[in-house]
Amino acid sequence: xxxxxxxxxxxxxxxxxxxxxELHAADSGRGKMFAHTDLQYAPYIGTLEKVxxxxxxxxxxxxxxxxxxxxxxxxxxxxxxxxxxxSIADHVIxxxxxxxxxxxxxxxxxKAWTPPLSTPSEVRIYRKELAERAAALPFGGVGVVSAE
Numbered sequence: 001x002x003x004x005x006x007x008x009x010x011x012x013x014x015x016x017x018x019x020x021x022e023l024h025a026a027d028s029g030r031g032k033m034f035a036h037t038d039l040q041y042a043p044y045i046g047t048l049e050k051v052x053x054x055x056x057x058x059x060x061x062x063x064x065x066x067x068x069x070x071x072x073x074x075x076x077x078x079x080x081x082x083x084x085x086x087s088i089a090d091h092v093i094x095x096x097x098x099x100x101x102x103x104x105x106x107x108x109x110x111k112a113w114t115p116p117l118s119t120p121s122e123v124r125i126y127r128k129e130l131a132e133r134a135a136a137l138p139f140g141g142v143g144v145v146s147a148e
Contacts, residue, residue, distance in 0.1 A: 002085050005036060005044050011077040012036045013084060014044060014063060023063040024110050028071040028080035038062045066110060069118040079123055087116040
C-alpha cells in the first residue's frame with residue numbers, strides 16, 4: 001500500500017506491507033531541510049492504523065528508509081513520489097511469481113527493489129509526458145472543470 005505524505009513544503013511516500021506489518025519511507029529529500037522526519041510521519045502512521053482498523057501503535061513509528069534517488073533541488077519531491085510509486089508498483093508486479101493455478105504472487109520484498117534513476121533532463125521529459133497524458137483525459141486535463 002502506497003501512501004503519499006505531504007507537509008507544508010515537502011512530499012514523500014510511506015509504503016506499508018500488510019501481513020508483514022512493515023513500513024518503509026521513500027523520501028527523495030536531502031538533508032534536514034527537505035527530508036521528512038519520523039516525527040513528521042507519526043500522525044500519518046496513526047491515521048493509517050485507524051483507516052486499516054489496526055491496533056494502536058502496531059506499526060513502527062520509525063519506518064525503514066528506502067534508498068531512493070535524491071532530488072537535485074527543493075521542488076521536485078512530487079515528481080519523485082510519482083516516479084517511486086510507479087517503480088515500486090512495477091517491482092511488486094514484475095518480480096512476483098505465479099502459484100500452481102497461475103495466479104500472481106506479488107513480490108513484497110522491498111530490500112530487492114532498485115530505485116529508479118532520475119536526472120534533471122529525465123524530470124523535464126517525464127513532466128512533459130504527464131502534462132500530455134493529463135491533457136488527453138476526457139475532462140480536458142487536471143484542474144479543468146467542464147460546464148457540461
